[in-house]
Amino acid sequence: MRKRVIAGNWKMNKVLSEANDFIEEVAEKAPQSEKSEAVVCAPFPFLPSLLEKTKGTDIKIGAQNMHHEDKGAFTGEVSPVMLKDLGVSHVVLGHSERREHFAETDESVNKKVHAAFNHQLTPIVCVGETLEQREADETKDHVEKQVTKAVEGLSDDQVASTIIAYEPIWAIGTGKTASSEEANEVCTHIRNVVGKITSQETADQVVIQYGGSVKPANIDELLSQSDIDGALVGGASVEADSYLQLVEAGTK
Numbered sequence: 642m643r644k645r646v647i648a649g650n651w652k653m654n655k656v657l658s659e660a661n662d663f664i665e666e667v668a669e670k671a672p673q674s675e676k677s678e679a680v681v682c683a684p685f686p687f688l689p690s691l692l693e694k695t696k697g698t699d700i701k702i703g704a705q706n707m708h709h710e711d712k713g714a715f716t717g718e719v720s721p722v723m724l725k726d727l728g729v730s731h732v733v734l735g736h737s738e739r740r741e742h743f744a745e746t747d748e749s750v751n752k753k754v755h756a757a758f759n760h761q762l763t764p765i766v767c768v769g770e771t772l773e774q775r776e777a778d779e780t781k782d783h784v785e786k787q788v789t790k791a792v793e794g795l796s797d798d799q800v801a802s803t804i805i806a807y808e809p810i811w812a813i814g815t816g817k818t819a820s821s822e823e824a825n826e827v828c829t830h831i832r833n834v835v836g837k838i839t840s841q842e843t844a845d846q847v848v849i850q851y852g853g854s855v856k857p858a859n860i861d862e863l864l865s866q867s868d869i870d871g872a873l874v875g876g877a878s879v880e881a882d883s884y885l886q887l888v889e890a891g892t893k
């Protein structure tokens with residue numbers, strides 16, 4: 642059975658004192674469950690403190706991006722070696738905001754996915770279509786292309802350990818959620834794509850999250866779907882109270 646993964650993506654929000662207050666409350670109150678894992682993906686400057694404050698808990702700390710090289714002359718970048726050394730477990734890769742504002746491509750995402758596995762980091766790979774692509778009925782082809790390139794060259798075991806986040810761009814931060822059926826249809830397609838590339842056994846192991854205006858009021862419905870194994874949450878993950886409700890939903 643696949644374990645659910647409820648991941649918060651704070652994006653570029655909070656200052657250190659706010660990050661610390663959040664994690665202290667979450668570390669104290671988050672329910673522990675065999676069924677579900679809670680991850681907080683935070684800005685780089687907060688990672689050491691969040692890792693320190695979650696020691697001895699089941700809460701995992703993730704980054705929101707990284708470079709694919711181990712080290713070198715890449716001013717302003719952060720490497721997988723640095724993240725691993727800190728104790729980070731997850732890294733969000735290819736988020737649509739990085740693709741849009743920082744020119745990330747399917748090729749660069751693939752390099753980063755390999756780098757993550759080279760350093761035992763779990764990649765959360767984001768895919769998803771624009772509104773124009775959805776209206777032109779290109780969603781499935783587009784997502785298939787993104788997934789296929791992201792996992793190119795991975796072993797089946799690595800593919801099985803990759804978390805894929807389906808995030809329709811038109812639903813991110815807009816308050817518009819894909820209906821749970823619409824979201825599930827694409828998540829099922831993603832699982833079939835993975836099955837085609839690898840095997841059904843591998844596809845059955847891949848955790849597929851939905852992301853895009855997920856909140857405590859709609860997460861139960863989304864998680865009730867056959868191929869939605871968790872959520873990647875932006876806005877509703879920033880406040881501890883709301884994040885805790887999302888984590889709680891994952892345990893049901």
Ligand SMILES: O=C[C@H](O)COP(=O)(O)O
Pocket residue numbers: 650736808812813814815816852853854855873874875876877
């Ligand atoms: O990574 C998270 C997604 O971009 C979703 O953001 P949102 O929950 O604010 O719509």
